[in-house]
Amino acid sequence: MKTHHLLIPKNIILPISILGFIFTVIGTLLKLSHWSFGIFTPNLVLSMSIVFSLLSIFVVLLDIIKNPIKNKFLWIIPLLFVGNIVSMIYLINRESHIRRALR
Known part of the structure; x- marks a missing residue:
């Protein structure tokens, strides 16, 4: 069977996924505590x-x-x-899942 490459390389999309998770947590905490730091408002962080x-x-x-x-x-x-x-877990274990499926 033929396997396909990721649309965006793993070394780029995994940090993007991690940043998305971190920004979600930080934006939620900022929104709950009604804090903002200059241009870094909770809405901007959550949008990112x-x-x-x-x-x-x-x-x-x-x-x-x-x-x-x-x-x-x-x-x-x-x-x-x-x-x-789930996307972070999948990206970390992607190669082993593909190898397992090809057996």
């Missing part, structure tokens, strides 16, 4: 987190659909509900 998170979720979703991964359904459903964490 949404962009980073959606980018990583989109790339991982396309990769899961295009590659021969076992139990695709068990990856896609959590990706839709807890996207950023």
Whole structure:
């Protein structure tokens, strides 16, 4: 079976996914405590987190659909509900899942 490469290389999309998660946590804490630091308002931080998170979720979703991964359904459903964490886990373990599917 043929495997496909990621739309964006792993060494770029994994840090984007991690930044999306970090910005989500920081933006939520800023929003709950009503703090802002100059131009870094909670809305700006949360907007950046949404962009980073959606980018990583989109790339991982396309990769899961295009590659021969076992139990695709068990990856896609959590990706839709807890996207950023699942995308980080998938990107870290991507090669082993593809190798396992090719056996």
